[in-house]
Amino acid sequence: MVDTPKPEELIKNIDHTPPETPWEETVPDISPGNFCYPTKKKNLEYLSMPTTTVDEWSPADEEWPLPDNWQQIVHDGFKDLLGKYRSLKIFMDTCVRCGACADKCHFFIGTGDPKNMPVLRAELLRSVYRNDFTRVGKILKKIAGARPLTKEVIKEWFTYFYQCTECRRCSVYCPYGIDTAEVTMMARELLSLLGLNINWILEPAANCFRTGNHLGIQPHAFKEMIEFFCDDIEEITGKKIEPSFNRKGAEILFITPSGDAFADPGTYAMMGYIMLFEHIGLDYTLSTYASEGGNFGLFTSSEMMKRLNAKMYAEAKRLGVKWILGGECGHMWRVIHQYMDTMNGPVDFGEVPVNPITGTRFDNALSTRMVHITEFTADLIRHNKLKLDPGRNDMYKVTYHDSCNPARAMGLFDEPRHVLKAVCNQFYEMPENTIREQTFCCGSGSGLNTEEIMELRLRGGLPRANAVRYVHEKFGVNMLSCVCAIDRAALPPLMEYWVPEVDVCGVHELVGNALVMDGEIERTTNLRFEPLTDETEVEADV
Amino acid sequence: MNAAYLYSLIAVVALGLISYAGVAVAGLEGFFGIFIPYVALIVFVVGFASRIIDWGKTPVPFRIPTTSGQQKSLPWIKHDRFDSPYSTFGVIGRMALEILLFRSLFKNNRVGFSDGGGYQKIYYKWVVWLWLFAILFHYAFLVTVVRHLRFFTEPVPFFVEMLSTVDGIMQVGAPGMFLSGVVLLAMASLLLVRRIALPKLKYMSLAADYFPLLLIIGIAITGILMRHFVKVDVGAVKELTMGLATFRPSIPEGGISAVFYVHLFFVSILLAYIPFSKLMHMGGVFLSPTRNLPNNSRSVRHVNPWNYPVKTHTYEEYEDDFREKMKEAGLPVEKE
Numbered sequence: 001m002v003d004t005p006k007p008e009e010l011i012k013n014i015d016h017t018p019p020e021t022p023w024e025e026t027v028p029d030i031s032p033g034n035f036c037y038p039t040k041k042k043n044l045e046y047l048s049m050p051t052t053t054v055d056e057w058s059p060a061d062e063e064w065p066l067p068d069n070w071q072q073i074v075h076d077g078f079k080d081l082l083g084k085y086r087s088l089k090i091f092m093d094t095c096v097r098c099g100a101c102a103d104k105c106h107f108f109i110g111t112g113d114p115k116n117m118p119v120l121r122a123e124l125l126r127s128v129y130r131n132d133f134t135r136v137g138k139i140l141k142k143i144a145g146a147r148p149l150t151k152e153v154i155k156e157w158f159t160y161f162y163q164c165t166e167c168r169r170c171s172v173y174c175p176y177g178i179d180t181a182e183v184t185m186m187a188r189e190l191l192s193l194l195g196l197n198i199n200w201i202l203e204p205a206a207n208c209f210r211t212g213n214h215l216g217i218q219p220h221a222f223k224e225m226i227e228f229f230c231d232d233i234e235e236i237t238g239k240k241i242e243p244s245f246n247r248k249g250a251e252i253l254f255i256t257p258s259g260d261a262f263a264d265p266g267t268y269a270m271m272g273y274i275m276l277f278e279h280i281g282l283d284y285t286l287s288t289y290a291s292e293g294g295n296f297g298l299f300t301s302s303e304m305m306k307r308l309n310a311k312m313y314a315e316a317k318r319l320g321v322k323w324i325l326g327g328e329c330g331h332m333w334r335v336i337h338q339y340m341d342t343m344n345g346p347v348d349f350g351e352v353p354v355n356p357i358t359g360t361r362f363d364n365a366l367s368t369r370m371v372h373i374t375e376f377t378a379d380l381i382r383h384n385k386l387k388l389d390p391g392r393n394d395m396y397k398v399t400y401h402d403s404c405n406p407a408r409a410m411g412l413f414d415e416p417r418h419v420l421k422a423v424c425n426q427f428y429e430m431p432e433n434t435i436r437e438q439t440f441c442c443g444s445g446s447g448l449n450t451e452e453i454m455e456l457r458l459r460g461g462l463p464r465a466n467a468v469r470y471v472h473e474k475f476g477v478n479m480l481s482c483v484c485a486i487d488r489a490a491l492p493p494l495m496e497y498w499v500p501e502v503d504v505c506g507v508h509e510l511v512g513n514a515l516v517m518d519g520e521i522e523r524t525t526n527l528r529f530e531p532l533t534d535e536t537e538v539e540a541d542v
Numbered sequence: 543m544n545a546a547y548l549y550s551l552i553a554v555v556a557l558g559l560i561s562y563a564g565v566a567v568a569g570l571e572g573f574f575g576i577f578i579p580y581v582a583l584i585v586f587v588v589g590f591a592s593r594i595i596d597w598g599k600t601p602v603p604f605r606i607p608t609t610s611g612q613q614k615s616l617p618w619i620k621h622d623r624f625d626s627p628y629s630t631f632g633v634i635g636r637m638a639l640e641i642l643l644f645r646s647l648f649k650n651n652r653v654g655f656s657d658g659g660g661y662q663k664i665y666y667k668w669v670v671w672l673w674l675f676a677i678l679f680h681y682a683f684l685v686t687v688v689r690h691l692r693f694f695t696e697p698v699p700f701f702v703e704m705l706s707t708v709d710g711i712m713q714v715g716a717p718g719m720f721l722s723g724v725v726l727l728a729m730a731s732l733l734l735v736r737r738i739a740l741p742k743l744k745y746m747s748l749a750a751d752y753f754p755l756l757l758i759i760g761i762a763i764t765g766i767l768m769r770h771f772v773k774v775d776v777g778a779v780k781e782l783t784m785g786l787a788t789f790r791p792s793i794p795e796g797g798i799s800a801v802f803y804v805h806l807f808f809v810s811i812l813l814a815y816i817p818f819s820k821l822m823h824m825g826g827v828f829l830s831p832t833r834n835l836p837n838n839s840r841s842v843r844h845v846n847p848w849n850y851p852v853k854t855h856t857y858e859e860y861e862d863d864f865r866e867k868m869k870e871a872g873l874p875v876e877k878e
């Protein structure tokens with residue numbers, strides 16, 4: 001691992017002035033620390049995807065293991081995508097390089113690398129588009145901004161399209177809505193035609209295909225993990241809970257990212273869900289087959305996304321549930337909200353989701369039959385169906401990170417806030433330009449939360465961390481809540497580096513803390529087994 | 543990078559000289575006054591239409607609006623009608639705000655670093671300039687175009703007359719100065735200066751970004767020249783333009799200043815250039831899938847015309863893989 005500079009040094013040395021050499025002539029730095037490890041061939045083979053010509057290679061190698069006709073493959077693939085996606089065509093054709101998007105990308109803000117300006121990131125692809133597919137480009141070549149597809153360009157693509165977290169922030173400010181996330185998705189699809197994928201994405205995808213979840217947790221182990229949480233819950237609340245698995249005839253199928261079953265602090269959110277469902281007596285089941293809410297196919301190709309997503313509807317149908325409830329996750333909800341029904345619908349199971357406790361019909365999920373957990377919980381709270389003691393979260397001064405996908409690909413803003421404000425007494429918003437539709441990425445989305453690019457991630461996450469720092473200094477915020485499993489994995493190291501006083505949690509962890517369950521014992525700790533703050537102390541504080 | 547605007551400048555100057563000399567020296571009025579405008583018009587119409595048709599024919603496989611406001615979910619949560627439109631009405635509103643008011647551009651802010659409170663702070667400062675230059679530029683352009691309809695209609699429609707009156711309200715000089723022309727020139731120049739002066743912007747700019755700006759500046763300058771400095775026989779100009787409009791083209795007796803032909807040539811080049819350039823954004827802005835689709839994909843299914851079946855890992859295959867372990871763990875199985 002390359003040494004990461006101290007936070008103060010890192011931020012001081014960020015330089016947004018472009019270099020002397022034009023970008024077309026600037027060779028990307030492909031040294032260790034600047035690239036994600038390419039995927040192991042076995043993952044590609046398992047998923048029947050195109051492979052590189054050798055097993056083991058490194059992007060730092062001079063010669064990349066591309067098939068002989070690589071140029072033709074990419075050209076044909078590009079043509080195919082242009083025929084399939086109006087978005088791609090429009091985005092290739094209409095950018096006027098007004099520069100509005102330039103400093104909206106967290107990777108540009110944190111690195112100062114001009115190719116991390118969304119407009120130039122897209123130009124990496126656009127220049128080849130001009131060369132291969134437009135008349136002006138074919139005639140005027142370089143003057144028209146056209147570049148032939150060379151191996152250097154491929155290297156550049158691999159570098160910078162894996163330095164975009166597909167967060168869509170740039171798209172908010174673009175006068176034509178040009179979404180560089182979409183461009184990145186297309187570019188990654190082209191790269192994957194050559195077998196150029198990263199292991200951090202392909203390994204989870206392959207795992208998910210086989211075992212049903214990214215982490216490769218097998219059915220019995222999945223069940224054990226959940227039961228382990230139930231033991232913890234029993235210790236804290238005195239309530240014994242026995243969730244069901246793969247149960248036919250349940251009313252609701254609950255699907256959440258497997259990260260929540262695997263690592264802190266996601267596990268606490270998982271405990272929160274289970275407690276909530278128990279408390280309201282929800283007739284639900286978990287599935288070991290559809291044990292993953294996330295979908296790393298989204299970061300690979302539309303086909304892979306569809307292949308992995310298919311499990312949700314298939315399982316809902318097999319189990320005969322009425323509808324699906326989805327846990328806290330960012331990209332999962334992009335897939336469910338904007339792709340699932342189109343790809344794997346129309347549904348042939350169940351009925352329009354109705355909250356069995358409140359009777360609320362979720363008309364917004366009429367066709368997809370899948371409801372977001374914060375929509376569900378907000379509805380319960382609104383109807384006073386939960387007994388809550390927000391004082392149990394008084395050790396936390398909470399802020400909320402809008403995850404990119406629920407924010408800009410769904411519009412989920414007020415539901416989680418409604419829940420938060422009900423379950424904790426101290427809630428503070430980060431500055432306006434860094435939340436809601438303007439929210440900043442954790443810096444590790446779209447499959448980039450891998451160790452080998454840690455410094456890049458810390459740089460990409462800087463704008464988010466800086467806003468957290470602001471509320472930390474100003475209000476003493478010490479807890480960063482979110483509704484995303486990748487965030488729960490990526491934000492802790494980010495906070496550790498930039499604002500070590502702040503911890504990370506899922507919204508439903510706080511729900512679990514505040515929820516007063518029927519017949520529970522007096523709680524002495526929160527879900528993390530930390531002692532509850534003395535009430536008097538808190539009052540003295542205020 | 544310097545080459546990019548140099549190329550464009552040379553190109554525009556050369557085009558100006560060619561047309562000037564072509565008329566003043568070689569006497570090619572017919573070529574520059576009739577042939578070129580018709581060719582340009584045909585290229586524009588055919589080119590523009592085919593680009594739009596091509597875009598229109600390309601499928602929109604997924605409904606991918608960029609949501610910039612609260613979704614419609616629970617009845618008591620106020621949803622953002624325009625930034626997260628749920629219905630066609632909302633989409634029309636969003637598009638209208640975008641196209642008429644450049645709403646997204648209005649949100650523009652600039653990022654910066656500052657020392658404060660013992661740590662480096664990142665701040666975001668709202669900046670209005672790009673939006674201001676852009677919107678004034680576009681509206682000035684629109685007014686100028688509409689005003690020019692007087693050369694292609696007889697009688698001149700009332701709204702053209704009206705607009706011209708309002709546009710000339712400043713009453714500077716005689717003949718009166720048109721505000722739109724001046725604003726157009728000023729804004730095009732500011733956009734150009736911005737492109738050259740801001741390092742990031744200069745870094746990303748291509749020849750294709752300078753060329754249309756310079757061309758438009760050329761058009762505005764020749765236009766203003768004709769109105770205020772070089773005597774141009776407006777009657778003769780109208781004779782020529784009406785001839786073009788009614789497909790009975792002729793070059794008027796007595797001739798028109800060569801500056802007019804430069805103006806007309808620039809306009810022709812611009813027209814013919816549109817379909818091959820980023821100026822197609824005037825059509826593209828209507829078709830962008832991140833803006834012109836409602837955020838209702840969970841309630842109304844969007845159909846992908848090329849959706850195809852894929853290989854999945856079925857539950858049966860999964861159970862075959864793990865049956866024994868599942869049974870041992872007490873998980874229900876389909877096949878014993």
Ligand code: SF4
Nearest residue numbers: 095097098099101174
């Ligand atoms: S904001 Fe849009 S049009 Fe402007 S440079 Fe960025 S992508 Fe291009």
Ligand code: SF4
Nearest residue numbers: 105164165167168170
């Ligand atoms: S989608 Fe996000 S990461 Fe990618 S270019 Fe845009 S702002 Fe940057």
